[in-house]
Amino acid sequence: MKVLITGGAGFVGSHLAEKYLERGDDVYIIDDLSTGTLENIKHLQEDENHRNKLFVTIDSILNHDIMLELVGTCDVILHMAAAVGVQYILDNPLLSIVTNIKGTEVVLELCNKFRKKVLIASTSEVYGKHTHAPLVETDNIIYGPSTKFRWSYAAAKLMDEFTALAYHRTKKLSVVIIRLFNTIGPRQTGRYGMVIPRFVQQALRNEAITVYGDGTQTRTFTYVGDVVGAITKLIECSDAIGDVTNIGGAEEITIGNLAERVKEITNSTSEIKFISYDEAYTKDFEDMQRRVPSIEKIEKLINWKPTTNLDDILNKVIDYCRVNE
Numbered sequence: 001m002k003v004l005i006t007g008g009a010g011f012v013g014s015h016l017a018e019k020y021l022e023r024g025d026d027v028y029i030i031d032d033l034s035t036g037t038l039e040n041i042k043h044l045q046e047d048e049n050h051r052n053k054l055f056v057t058i059d060s061i062l063n064h065d066i067m068l069e070l071v072g073t074c075d076v077i078l079h080m081a082a083a084v085g086v087q088y089i090l091d092n093p094l095l096s097i098v099t100n101i102k103g104t105e106v107v108l109e110l111c112n113k114f115r116k117k118v119l120i121a122s123t124s125e126v127y128g129k130h131t132h133a134p135l136v137e138t139d140n141i142i143y144g145p146s147t148k149f150r151w152s153y154a155a156a157k158l159m160d161e162f163t164a165l166a167y168h169r170t171k172k173l174s175v176v177i178i179r180l181f182n183t184i185g186p187r188q189t190g191r192y193g194m195v196i197p198r199f200v201q202q203a204l205r206n207e208a209i210t211v212y213g214d215g216t217q218t219r220t221f222t223y224v225g226d227v228v229g230a231i232t233k234l235i236e237c238s239d240a241i242g243d244v245t246n247i248g249g250a251e252e253i254t255i256g257n258l259a260e261r262v263k264e265i266t267n268s269t270s271e272i273k274f275i276s277y278d279e280a281y282t283k284d285f286e287d288m289q290r291r292v293p294s295i296e297k298i299e300k301l302i303n304w305k306p307t308t309n310l311d312d313i314l315n316k317v318i319d320y321c322r323v324n325e
């Protein structure tokens, strides 16, 4: 099978590329390296078992001609490319909206043209400001005002979901939409606001571990290997077509406790410092207090549950950062 992974030089995309190459598939990647890096796929390009089956194009998904060729060539499209990370979205508000709305439109239009199955990566951010748990795919959505730019990411991804569902309803296109909750593991960068790589890097350098807000906000974290396993199964599950499915973990932790855990596991002498959101970001920022997925649907669809616990994931990230930072 030929698999096109948009954003394949990114964190999740590079793990997907590895998985499909290991299965013996041909993997095509398009990435503009805006947040991804060739370092993420260098080991695949250098591996003699993989290098003849890996085809990398450095370009934008907004380049219609290139995308026409790639979508036409491949059997399945995994659309992971996006402007991501709170910091990146706040720093690049217009480009982020264009990438996340127009880019997905290009992907869907071409998948429809060539009748190719497509998976669209959406996000738990789509749920907005809920405080209840767990979040179910059919829940209502609550956002802050449009002057707070952090919501533009959620709104753009929501629009991607609507567009994909509209292609399914009107054109019978095979689309699978996933809402990823915080996914972590080696190769995720802390540069754009991702919390775990940032905490680990600070702890390893014995610098202050900076918790934004009062640290009572909670998250769940899922290992990228578990997520990739879910994606490869979901794209082959006929009951997932034309629908939205959460992928995430169930182990809820406050960000304050997460900082403590990272400090303990790394044996760091770092102090834990609390910084207000206004200081950390800008006035465009609002946080979500809680984000825990219901995984009832995915369990029913593909009998999936995350199997890697938080301490094991943290150890994998710490080992990676010790070697690569």
Ligand SMILES: NC(=O)c1ccc[n+]([C@@H]2O[C@H](COP(=O)([O-])OP(=O)(O)OC[C@H]3O[C@@H](n4cnc5c(N)ncnc54)[C@H](O)[C@@H]3O)[C@@H](O)[C@H]2O)c1
Pocket: 006, 007, 008, 009, 010, 011, 012, 013, 030, 031, 032, 033, 034, 035, 036, 037, 059, 060, 061, 062, 079, 080, 081, 082, 083, 084, 099, 103, 121, 122, 123, 124, 179, 180, 181, 182, 183, 184
């Ligand atoms: N990692 C998470 O916790 C998480 C959570 C929710 C949703 N997601 C979604 O999963 C997908 C992958 O995220 P990730 O964590 O791997 O982030 P990432 O930044 O590592 O990956 C995104 C990739 O897309 C590429 N890209 C951006 N704009 C592009 C463009 N115009 N053309 C081509 N490539 C472009 C980037 O260079 C990068 O390699 C995204 O769609 C994201 O919204 C991730």
